[in-house]
Amino acid sequence: MKNKKIEKYKKEESHVYVFHNIRFDFNLYINAVDEEQAYHLFDACQFTNRSEWKIMLELSNQPTN
Numbered sequence: 001m002k003n004k005k006i007e008k009y010k011k012e013e014s015h016v017y018v019f020h021n022i023r024f025d026f027n028l029y030i031n032a033v034d035e036e037q038a039y040h041l042f043d044a045c046q047f048t049n050r051s052e053w054k055i056m057l058e059l060s061n062q063p064t065n
Contacts, residue, residue: 016058017042023052 017038019028028045032038038055047053 018056018058020054020056021052022054023049 012033014031014033015038017030017032017035019030019042020026021028028042030038030041032041042053
């Protein structure tokens, strides 16, 4: 019987980037590894008027009550 090589899957840590539209008051949530990937995914949506968007990041340690 041959020994099978077991490869461990290393999951890249991703973060939630929130793109908030200040004109229409809604949020777009994007999971991305880094800000460059978040920008790329946002650009793929082809929204107009980039000045209407603010970008926020969910931190791993959130404040709690």
